[in-house]
Amino acid sequence: MEKRYYIDLFSGCGGLSLGLRKAGWTSLFAVEAHAHAFETYKENHLRSPEEWPAWLPIAPSRIENLISDHRRELRGLAGSVSLVTGGPPCQGFSTAGRRRANDPRNAMVRHYLDFLKLVEPELVLLENVRGFTTMTHETGGSYAQFVRAELESLGYRVWSELLMASEWGVPQRRPRYFVIAARGPRLRGIDPFLRLRVARRTFLETRGLPVDREVTTEEAIGDLVTAGKRLVACDDGGVGGFQQIAYEPSARPTAYQALMRATADGPPNGLRLPRHSESTQARFQTVLATCKPGRPLDVGDRERLGMLKRSFTPLAADQPSCTVTTLPDDMLHYSEPRILTVRECARLQSFPDTFEFRGPYTTGGLGRASACPRYTQVGNAVPPLLGEAIGEMLRGLIDRRSELFDQRDEIPKVVC
DSSP states (O other): OOOOEEEEETOTTSHHHHHHHHTTOEEEEEEOOOHHHHHHHHHHHOSSOTTSOTTSOSSOOOHHHHHHHSHHHHHTTTTTOOEEEEOOOOTTTOTTSOOOTTOGGGGHHHHHHHHHHHHOOSEEEEEEOGGGGTSBOTTSSBHHHHHHHHHHHTTOEEEEEEEEGGGGTOSBOOEEEEEEEEOSSTTTTOOHHHHHHHTHHHHHHTTTOOSSSOOOHHHHHGGGOSTTOOEEEOOSSSOOSOEEEOOOOOSSOOHHHHHHTTTOOSOOSOOOOOOOOHHHHHHHHHHHHHSOTTSOOOHHHHHHHTOOOSOOEEOOTTSOBOOOOSOGGGEEOSSSSSOOOHHHHHHHTTOOTTOOOOSOSOOOGGGGGTOOOHHHHHHHSOOHHHHHHHHHHHHHHHTTOGGGGOOOOOOOOOOO
């Protein structure tokens, strides 16, 4: 198979890269500014970085510095890179945040476009939150409209769609906005998102996942509960005083658990359990006993329980989870009075158990806005399963393997 190279901008810990690599793409390099996220990326993707260019240090980097310092080298890549992908930081666009028009992270969209002008990839893949389509750009329209116009001015044909991760086997209702753009003759007359949906059934069936329903939270993380497990000291993360389960693989794993552990020969990392006070555990137990699972607590519930947090959802065992965010205290375990572990969040994001996270688990105080601890890395990632589905579709199209997409499929409607 001919190598097809891609570059991952704003790569984070490498969720999208993991999916693309499984789909047969070859990474040229990645750009990630946060040291902890890049440490995780390096651990999982760069154990033998034979493709990484000699002129680029294997280290955290900012895209604007890369463009200014290596403009000549980037221009030299034109014609050799099939795909540039990435998701500019979403915090400024997310409806869960303050959506400040002057958020400096919003400028990363312009740097993304400047990078495309230099490298001139055949394909572009951009991912962001739904708010990207409604946040107003200084040109008057939304950021989504701005990006479309800029890509079209560069000679790209542009398609966009809101995708729900749970439709591709991810046990999480995570709506995200995707843009696919193509230049040249390969995708002329082809709607890549239609191809993605046509290939959905085969994608799920070949991985042993259900086609006509969503994977549930319990199917994803039921083997990680503490009930009936021995607890041991957790030495992962460099901070003492925490415990984790002594993990033993389930004798009867679900199809999803088997997929996540397909190449694992030991326990995953990221199992550290939270240390809740007795009063917090009691409150969480009341939530489990009195609140409707799978839905955020309403104002009445929060007032009754004395909870100030605006967004808090007790998960439902028989449903996919809500969106995994960068804040671990947004969700409550479906059967235990605690928040989720990093590994449980990673499972809900479809990271396999062999994927190892690095850096601190959490960062509080003033460091929270700039650091990228493990929970943040997981919450910011593109689910690898969804990335793999998109990667297979793009690889098939660019290789002209249209026979992969001759099976029609109906997509179940998912309410988010």
